Amino acid sequence: MERSEQPAIWVDEGQKFFKVARRNFVDPEIWQAEKERIFEHCWLYLGHESEVAKPGDFITRTVAGRGILFTRDSKGELRALLNTCPHRGAQVCRERKGSAKSFQCFYHGWVFGADGRLRSQPGEASYAEGFKARESSNMTPVPRFESYRGFNFVCFDRDVVPLDEYLAGAKEYLDIVCDQSASGMSIVAGTQEYSIRANWKLLTENSIDGYHATTTHATYFDYLMNTTDGLTGGRMGGFGIDLGNGHAVLEYGAPWGRPVAQWIPAWGEDGRREIDRLYARLVADYGEARADRIAKMNRNLFIFPNLVINDIMATTVRTYYPVAPDYMTINAWAVAPNEETAWARKFRLYNFLEFLGPGGFATPDDAEALEHCQRGFANNKEAQWNDISKGMGKARPSYDDELQMRAFWTQWNNRMFPPPTVNKAQAAA
Amino acid sequence: MSATMTRVSRAEVEDFLFSEADLLDQWRLPEWLGLFTDDATYEVPCTDLPADARSDESLFYIADDRFRLGERVKRLMKRTAHAEFPHSKTRRLIGNVRVLAQQDDQVDAKAVFATYRTKDGVTDLYVGAAYYELVVTADGLRIRSKRCVLDSDSLRPSGRISIVL
Numbered sequence A: 001m002e003r004s005e006q007p008a009i010w011v012d013e014g015q016k017f018f019k020v021a022r023r024n025f026v027d028p029e030i031w032q033a034e035k036e037r038i039f040e041h042c043w044l045y046l047g048h049e050s051e052v053a054k055p056g057d058f059i060t061r062t063v064a065g066r067g068i069l070f071t072r073d074s075k076g077e078l079r080a081l082l083n084t085c086p087h088r089g090a091q092v093c094r095e096r097k098g099s100a101k102s103f104q105c106f107y108h109g110w111v112f113g114a115d116g117r118l119r120s121q122p123g124e125a126s127y128a129e130g131f132k133a134r135e136s137s138n139m140t141p142v143p144r145f146e147s148y149r150g151f152n153f154v155c156f157d158r159d160v161v162p163l164d165e166y167l168a169g170a171k172e173y174l175d176i177v178c179d180q181s182a183s184g185m186s187i188v189a190g191t192q193e194y195s196i197r198a199n200w201k202l203l204t205e206n207s208i209d210g211y212h213a214t215t216t217h218a219t220y221f222d223y224l225m226n227t228t229d230g231l232t233g234g235r236m237g238g239f240g241i242d243l244g245n246g247h248a249v250l251e252y253g254a255p256w257g258r259p260v261a262q263w264i265p266a267w268g269e270d271g272r273r274e275i276d277r278l279y280a281r282l283v284a285d286y287g288e289a290r291a292d293r294i295a296k297m298n299r300n301l302f303i304f305p306n307l308v309i310n311d312i313m314a315t316t317v318r319t320y321y322p323v324a325p326d327y328m329t330i331n332a333w334a335v336a337p338n339e340e341t342a343w344a345r346k347f348r349l350y351n352f353l354e355f356l357g358p359g360g361f362a363t364p365d366d367a368e369a370l371e372h373c374q375r376g377f378a379n380n381k382e383a384q385w386n387d388i389s390k391g392m393g394k395a396r397p398s399y400d401d402e403l404q405m406r407a408f409w410t411q412w413n414n415r416m417f418p419p420p421t422v423n424k425a426q427a428a429a
Numbered sequence B: 001m002s003a004t005m006t007r008v009s010r011a012e013v014e015d016f017l018f019s020e021a022d023l024l025d026q027w028r029l030p031e032w033l034g035l036f037t038d039d040a041t042y043e044v045p046c047t048d049l050p051a052d053a054r055s056d057e058s059l060f061y062i063a064d065d066r067f068r069l070g071e072r073v074k075r076l077m078k079r080t081a082h083a084e085f086p087h088s089k090t091r092r093l094i095g096n097v098r099v100l101a102q103q104d105d106q107v108d109a110k111a112v113f114a115t116y117r118t119k120d121g122v123t124d125l126y127v128g129a130a131y132y133e134l135v136v137t138a139d140g141l142r143i144r145s146k147r148c149v150l151d152s153d154s155l156r157p158s159g160r161i162s163i164v165l
């Protein structure tokens, strides 16, 4: 689709306004173009290495519409294979997860290793000599597959920049999240798989929106009053930061308990000892300043286009995809230190569910807000613009300003409607 | 179990579960909360977990102790619980009620449920089995634990469990 008469975003730094066309949330042509211009070219989260911890472990997962078989092969190497048979296309693995020495496509019985290589097929004698050695006889790996600190990403564009470069400033924050643990992080069993009847970009905005908390989550803060001794813990306050390439983060203090490591009265004296011990380990390993940042600050980290890692009262990894302009599916996990004690794991999960997820005290209200934005956008022909100008022009925008959304939308716009490239010869003339 | 103790019949368990469902359908949540013991739990596991999953080890959708269940009720009665304001209409169909075991004052029961939730022109359906640990008290049956296991692969398209199942 071409850039239409009306721009997708409308920015005026001088007058301090940043507007986003509501058409971007409803137009099927925009949604189609997003599939091609964003999801085909960006690094997308596949899964965490802990989900396939041992050789032979596998999970199947859908990423940007592709069925992917994520395995650890017999040599311990991670693989991301397109879950389709090289013979005549059937899905090779039909289970969500498990452990297997090999995968047999049930249609005609071809057998593949966890590395995707063809091992055997019925009626081998009828095939050409050397058939098995052909690359085309194996399952096809995803075009690009790289990881950063245990988080594995795929990209369907062979020419994409390396993941390391793509992540830009987000790496610093992934490091902080991972440094909670001395022994590495693991995904906790149990996937929250839900949906929202709204455009996927509304969840991007919402996940890094520090502005909506007190009104949308009023009942959650009422609840916190009853568990934290009147919110005596950390105060709300902090900053929003543009991390480059469309990534952004909020970093801020907050009154809730953090399993690594901010104590609240509801956790009692046993809890205080455990939290003190965790905090002392961080100070010993990283010094007081970094320990303080890891333990006491909260982070809502957004990695363009659809990965959110919230390191708040628990730590969640969340990814989401548009199924239609007004419907998205969401998968969310809890991630936690491997060495965590049973006590801390229990409180982490208790904390997680009080706020996060479709049965929590907060996420359903977020979903309600997003769905009502989507309904509001039915008026987009006449009421055309969203405003995300809060905090524009500030030297350091606050965590409850809207810098993060501006970082996202600027990148979104650059990918959707790249400025025409000027031909060098013309430019010189 | 003392020899004189009367056993609880399936019909009694059914009556109890039907009246629980009716309280929920009428949004009489504070009264409903009164059906739970002080040490009660209410859980909804994620749909990719094994049957014996524990909420202190695995991620659930809901894992309330009695304190948080009380907070859930308080929240849902406020107009600032936006997902349920105005309250959705719900209809709970409870069936296949069975008494699984009885020991001392405890009755283990299982029922299946189909819960419809309607709001803003959309009706969602939640289907599954509910496992109860009930306690016989002087005031009648009370709930010590309630675990709702959904049959769906995921929470789609309903997207949320903002009501009590």
Ligand code: FES
Pocket: A085, A086, A087, A088, A089, A090, A105, A106, A107, A108, A109, A110
């Ligand atoms: S399609 Fe897989 S063996 Fe034929």
Ligand SMILES: [Fe+2]
Pocket: A206, A212, A213, A216, A217, A362, A366
């Ligand atoms: Fe929120």
